[in-house]
Amino acid sequence: MVIPLRNVAIVGVGHSKFGRRVDTSLPELTWEAIKEALNDAGISQEDIEFVSLGNIGVWSSEVSPGAAILEYSGLIPKEFIRVETACSSGSAAVKAAYMAIASGSADIAMALGAEKMNEVDTPRGVEILARIGNYFWEFENFGPTFVGYYAFFATAYMHKYGATEEDLAKIAVKNHYYASFNPKAHFPKKITIEDAMGSPYIAWPLKLYDCSPISDGAAAVIFASEKIAKKLTDSPVWIRAIEGATATSNHSKRENFLSIPSTRIAAEKAYKRAGIDRNNPVKHIDVVEVHDCFTIAEIIAYEDLGFVRKGEGYKLAREEQTYIGGLIPVNLSGGLKAKGHPIGATGVSMIVELTKQLQQRVEKERQAPIEHGTALAHNVGGTGHYVFVTILSLSKP
Amino acid sequence: MSAENKDVDKETLRKKLPITYDKKTQLPLWRDVRTLTLNYTISVGKIFPFFEKLAEGKILAIKCKHCGELYFPPQVDCPKCRKSEVDWIELSGEGELETYTLIKIKPQSFSHYDDYVIAIGRLKEGVRVLAWLRVDDISKIHIGMKIKLVVSERLPESYLVYEFVPAEE
Structure with missing residues (x-):
C-alpha cells in the first residue's frame, strides 16, 4: 500500500560558520543557524510546531542538549526529538521533520543539526569517533579509527582498480578549491596536490589531507506544507525523496570493501520515488553533495550513486569531471573535507547548501548552473551503517 | 583543584575561576571541574564458551542447528529462524x-x-x-x-x- 504523503517544501535555511568554534557554547552555536533560518523564512518561533535535532554529543558536556538549545533559542514548549544515526544524524533529523509535515502532524517543522566536538581534546575526539564502529568486536581489542575503517576501502579499491593516492588527493584539492569561496567553511583555503601528497599518513593509505576535520557547527532547515509554503515564499524547494538504508555494524560482515551497499539501496529507492532514471541519474541532476568524510568515500559514492560504472569513480577525480562544467559538479560547498564535518550538523548542512544552490544564491565562483532544477544529497553514517539519499527540486512533486 | 585543572591560568586561579585560555585564540574556556571516567561492564554470559575456549587456543563460531547459518562474531540467537538452538564449532x-x-x-x-x-x-x-x-x-x-x-x-x-x-x- 502506498501511503499518500503531503508535499513538503523548504521555506528557510540557516548555517553557522563551521570550524573550531571555541568562541561559542553549543546553544549559542545552534542559535546562529536557527536565527538565520527564521529570518530566511520570515517566521517566528511561535510558528514552529515540531523540532528535530541530529546530534551525537559525548564530546560535548550537555548529555541531553535538546532542551538547552530550545530554551536558549526561544523554542520552548515546542515538540522535540533528537535522533542519532552516526554521521548521518543530520539527515535523520531532516527525515523526522519531513515526516512531521508529510504525515499531516505539523504544518511547519524545523530540522537542526548541531555538534560541538571541540569540548574535548583531539585524542579524546578521535577515540569517541572510533567507537562509532562496533564497540565490542572491533574497537575493544583492535583499536581501529574511523580513518582506519575507510582505509580498508581505500586499500581494497586501489588494489582492485589501480587508483592511486594521487587520485584521492585530487578530491581534496577540488573540495578545498570550492571551500575557498565558502565563507562558512572550516578551511576556506586552496591546497595543492603537493600539499596533499606530502601530508603524513594517519591510517595507511590515507593521509591527513584525505580526512575531514574535527569541526564544530550547526545548520537549520525549516519545512512547511504546500499551503503554508505558498504564503511564505515564491521559490520553495521541494523534497522529492528522502530514503534511507543500513549496513552491518561489524565490518567483518561486509561482502566487500569496494562499495557501500546501503548507498546503492538508498539511491535506488530515492531515484524511484523522485522519478529519476537510475541508469543515468546525472542527466536529471544539476548539483550534488556527497559524503566525503574521507577522499575514498567520495570516489566510491560516484559509483554507488550510479554516476559512473563500478571501478570508474577514480577516473572522474583524475579527469576533474566533478568540477563545475564537468559531468556533474560535486561538493561545491567544500564538502566534509574542507567545509568541515560537525557530525550531527552535516546532513542538515547539505540541505542548506543545495537549497541555496537551486535558488542560485551561493557565491558566484561556486554556483552550479541550474538547468533541471534538481539536486542530490548523500549522507553516510559510519561506513554505510546508515545512509540517506535526498532529492531536492524546484518543481513540486 | 583536580589534575584536570593543571592548565588553569595562575592569575584566574587566584580569582578562584577555573578558566583556561585557548592556545590558538586566547579565548577563555571554563575548565570543567567534574571529571567522568567511563569503564563499561559488558555482558558476555550467553557467549561465555567463546572466552573459555580461547584459553585452550581455540577460536569458536556459532552454527544454527536449524538453518546452518554460521555466526562470527558468535551470537546465540538466529534472527532468520527466530530460534536459539545452536552449536559451537571450532574455526580452522x-x-x-x-x-x-x-x-x-x-x-x-x-x-x-x-x-x-x-x-x-x-x-x-x-x-x-x-x-x-x-x-x-x-x-x-x-x-x-x-x-x-x-x-x-x-x-x-x-x-x-x-x-x-x-x-x-
Missing part, C-alpha cells in the same frame, strides 16, 4: 587477507601500542574476521595472502585475544 583459522590498514594515529586508549596493522580476513569456513595482523615488515603484506587466525596474549595488559599471522606458504 585458515584464511586469506581481504584488506588492511596500518594505524598511525591511534585512539587515546591505544596510544601505548606501537603502530599496528588491522586486517580483515576471510576464513575458509566463509566467515570474515577483523583482527590485528602481526608482521615484522608491512611491505610483505598483500591482498590475497594466506593468513592464519591464532590466539595470542595481548601485552602489556596480559589478556587473551585472537590475531592474524602470515601462514606458512
